[in-house]
Amino acid sequence: MQKTNHSDVVLSVKNVKKQIGGKPIIKNVTFDVYGGEIFGFLGPNGAGKTTTIRMLVDLIKPTSGEITICGEDIQRHPEAALRSVGCIVENPEAYSYMTGWDNLEHFARMQRGIDEARIREVVAIVGLETRIHDKVKTFSLGMRQRLGIAQALLGRPKLLILDEPTNGLDPKGIKELREFVRMLADQGMSLFISSHLLSEIQLMCDRVAIISRGEVLAVGTVDDLLRGTDNYVVWQFEQPDAGKRLLAGERDVRIVPGNEHRIDESVLAGMKDAQITTMNQDRVAALVAKAVRAGIGVVSVQSIAPTLEQLFLRMTEGESIG
Amino acid sequence: MDRLLPLIQNETLKIWKKKRFFVIVLVLLILIPVFTYAQLRIAETNKKNFKDWHNQLVQQINEYQNMLSSDRIPDEWKRSRRIAVQQLQYYLDHDVNPNSPDGVTFTRSFMSNAVTLFFPLLVLAIASDLVSGERTSGTIKMLLTRPVRRWKILLSKLVALTFYVSLTVVVSGVLCYLISGAVFGYNGWEIPVFTGFVIQGSSIESSFVHAVPQWLYMLMEAGLIWVSSMTVAILALMVSVLVRSTSASIVTMMAAVISGTILSSMSSSWHSAKFIFSVNLQLTDYLAGSPPPITGMTLGFSLLILAFWAAVSLAVSFSVFTKQDIMN
Structure with a gap:
C-alpha cells in the first residue's frame, strides 16, 4: 500500500451541482479529502449523500462543478481517476450465481496488475477464506459486505468509498468494521464513509462534512462541529x-x-x-x-x-x- | 485490444454461469424430438397412400390447382399457391424429391421454419437481460465504477452475445441433424436443392434457377438465419439498455417479433410495413423461392432493412449506455 502524505488532497469536490428533471438535487457541494484520513459524510436520508457518492465514481454526471481524484478529473479521465478508487455504493452487490472467488476474479480482470496472489491477499484481509468458493447466493449480508470490501480493495486504491457501511450490521460487526477502517487508514488509505448516524461517524472519522438538502453545511472535525452544542x-x-x-x-x-x-x-x-x-x-x-x-x-x-x-x-x- | 479480451471473457463467463445456454439446449432437446416424431407420422401416412413420391407430388399439385379454381380463396393465397405449383412442377420435371425423408432435409426445413419465431425466442433468452439484469441485481454499479470506459463494457457484451448467437445457430443445426438422423437416417447431404426462383407477380422466372447440393444450401440457410438472429439480438440489447426490468425487455421484444409475424401474413396491402424489421426476418424464404410477405421485397432489400435497424440500435445503445446516469 502506498503511503500518502497527509497533506495531499486525494479527493477534491468543487462546487458540484446536479439537477434531475429541472429539480436541483445537489445544490452546492465542496470539500477535500486528504491522504490517510477517515472522512465522514453525514446527512439525513434524502439529503443527497448517495447522489453525491454516485457522482464521485462516475455513475452520475454532475450538471456543473469539478471532481478530481488523485489529480485526475473524473469526467475527463474516468479511467485514470477510477484506478485510485475502490467503492461500495449502497448495498454490496455481487453476481449471486457465481462463487465469491469468481466474483473477485471477474473484477480483477477489469484492472491491470491484479494477480491471483492479490485476490488471495484481499480474501485474507476480510477473513473470508473458508467460504470464498461458495456461491454468493448462500452468503449472509455480513459476508456480502466483506466480499464487497474485498472487491473494493483489489486494485490497491488510494481512496475507499463506503456508502452507509454499517447498514444491516450487528453491534459486533460495526465494531469490527470500525477497527478495520482504522487499520486501512493507518496504512495510508483515505476513507470516505457516509452515514446518517452522528454517533457512528463520531467514533470513526477524523473529519466530517455535513450535508442537508443537497448542500454542505459544514466541514471540520467532529469536536469542532459539536462545540457550542450543549449536551x-x-x-x-x-x-x-x-x-x-x-x-x-x-x-x-x-x-x-x-x-x-x-x-x-x-x-x-x-x-x-x-x-x-x-x-x-x-x-x-x-x-x-x-x-x-x-x-x-x-x-x-x-x-x-x-x-x-x-x-x-x-x-x-x-x-x-x- | 488486449484490455478488451479479459472483458469479453467476463461477459462470456457470466452468460455461461447464468446457465442460459443450458436452457436453450434443453429446449432444443425437448422440441426437436417432438417435431421429428410429427414428421415421422407424416412420412408414414404418405408411405401408406403413395408408393412413389412422384405420385404424391402430382397429387399435391392437383390439390393446389383445385384450390385455385375456387372462388372463395383470397387472391393473396392464390398467388402463393400458383407459385408453389410452379415450383413443385419444376422439381417433378427435374426428377428431384423436395421432401426426401432424411436427416439433412428435415434439419433444413426445421431451421427455415424456426427463423421467425423460434430463433428470436432463443436469442432473447440470452440478450434480454444483458444490461437490464445488471441493473436489477445492482452489479452495474460495480461494473461501471471500475477503471474501464463504458463503451468497452458494452462492446464486450456485444461480442459475447454474437458468440452465443452463433453457437445457438450451430448447436440447433447439429442437434437437429443428430436427433432426426437417428430416425430418418444421416444422409441427404448431396441431394440437389433448387434455388434462385425469381418471383414476378404470380409467376416465377426459372431462368436463374440452379441446383445446389443440400449441404451448401444448409450453409447459406444458416448464414441467413445468423443474420436475422443477430438483428434480433442487437435490437434486444438496445431494449435491455433502455428498459430497466428484464421482463419488460423480453415482453417488448417478443411483442415486436410476434407482431412482425402477424403483419407478414396480413399486410399485403399496407406496403410501408415492409420497413418494419420483424417483417423481414424470414430471409430463408428468399432462398427457397417462396413469395415474400409484401410484393417487391427482395433478399437485398431485407438485408438492407435489417442492417439499418441493427445500425440504429447500436448507435442508440452505445450513446445511451455511455451517457446515462445510473440512479438505482
Whole structure:
C-alpha cells in the first residue's frame, strides 16, 4: 500500500451541482479529502449523500462543478481517476450465481496488475477464506459486505468509498468494521464513509462534512462541529417536585420543556419524571452534592450526546441568523 | 485490444454461469424430438397412400390447382399457391424429391421454419437481460465504477452475445441433424436443392434457377438465419439498455417479433410495413423461392432493412449506455 502524505488532497469536490428533471438535487457541494484520513459524510436520508457518492465514481454526471481524484478529473479521465478508487455504493452487490472467488476474479480482470496472489491477499484481509468458493447466493449480508470490501480493495486504491457501511450490521460487526477502517487508514488509505448516524461517524472519522438538502453545511472535525452544542443532562430525583425546584433555582441550568427536546423517545422510555436540562457538564458533581445536602435523593444523572438533528438545527438556525 | 479480451471473457463467463445456454439446449432437446416424431407420422401416412413420391407430388399439385379454381380463396393465397405449383412442377420435371425423408432435409426445413419465431425466442433468452439484469441485481454499479470506459463494457457484451448467437445457430443445426438422423437416417447431404426462383407477380422466372447440393444450401440457410438472429439480438440489447426490468425487455421484444409475424401474413396491402424489421426476418424464404410477405421485397432489400435497424440500435445503445446516469 502506498503511503500518502497527509497533506495531499486525494479527493477534491468543487462546487458540484446536479439537477434531475429541472429539480436541483445537489445544490452546492465542496470539500477535500486528504491522504490517510477517515472522512465522514453525514446527512439525513434524502439529503443527497448517495447522489453525491454516485457522482464521485462516475455513475452520475454532475450538471456543473469539478471532481478530481488523485489529480485526475473524473469526467475527463474516468479511467485514470477510477484506478485510485475502490467503492461500495449502497448495498454490496455481487453476481449471486457465481462463487465469491469468481466474483473477485471477474473484477480483477477489469484492472491491470491484479494477480491471483492479490485476490488471495484481499480474501485474507476480510477473513473470508473458508467460504470464498461458495456461491454468493448462500452468503449472509455480513459476508456480502466483506466480499464487497474485498472487491473494493483489489486494485490497491488510494481512496475507499463506503456508502452507509454499517447498514444491516450487528453491534459486533460495526465494531469490527470500525477497527478495520482504522487499520486501512493507518496504512495510508483515505476513507470516505457516509452515514446518517452522528454517533457512528463520531467514533470513526477524523473529519466530517455535513450535508442537508443537497448542500454542505459544514466541514471540520467532529469536536469542532459539536462545540457550542450543549449536551442534554437528564435528572431523576426521589422527590421530583423538590428536585425540579432545585434545578430551577440554578442560574446556569436550563430546564427543557418536554415538547422542546430532541432526544429519541426510546432513550427516555424507562425514565419516570425525568428532568431534561442543558448545562455545563462540569457542574454536575457539585449539583448532585447540593441536592443531597438539601435532602433530595438523586436516582440518576445521565448525559445524552447531541443528536445529528440537534446539530442540524443549530446549523440551520445559525444560517438563518447569519 | 488486449484490455478488451479479459472483458469479453467476463461477459462470456457470466452468460455461461447464468446457465442460459443450458436452457436453450434443453429446449432444443425437448422440441426437436417432438417435431421429428410429427414428421415421422407424416412420412408414414404418405408411405401408406403413395408408393412413389412422384405420385404424391402430382397429387399435391392437383390439390393446389383445385384450390385455385375456387372462388372463395383470397387472391393473396392464390398467388402463393400458383407459385408453389410452379415450383413443385419444376422439381417433378427435374426428377428431384423436395421432401426426401432424411436427416439433412428435415434439419433444413426445421431451421427455415424456426427463423421467425423460434430463433428470436432463443436469442432473447440470452440478450434480454444483458444490461437490464445488471441493473436489477445492482452489479452495474460495480461494473461501471471500475477503471474501464463504458463503451468497452458494452462492446464486450456485444461480442459475447454474437458468440452465443452463433453457437445457438450451430448447436440447433447439429442437434437437429443428430436427433432426426437417428430416425430418418444421416444422409441427404448431396441431394440437389433448387434455388434462385425469381418471383414476378404470380409467376416465377426459372431462368436463374440452379441446383445446389443440400449441404451448401444448409450453409447459406444458416448464414441467413445468423443474420436475422443477430438483428434480433442487437435490437434486444438496445431494449435491455433502455428498459430497466428484464421482463419488460423480453415482453417488448417478443411483442415486436410476434407482431412482425402477424403483419407478414396480413399486410399485403399496407406496403410501408415492409420497413418494419420483424417483417423481414424470414430471409430463408428468399432462398427457397417462396413469395415474400409484401410484393417487391427482395433478399437485398431485407438485408438492407435489417442492417439499418441493427445500425440504429447500436448507435442508440452505445450513446445511451455511455451517457446515462445510473440512479438505482
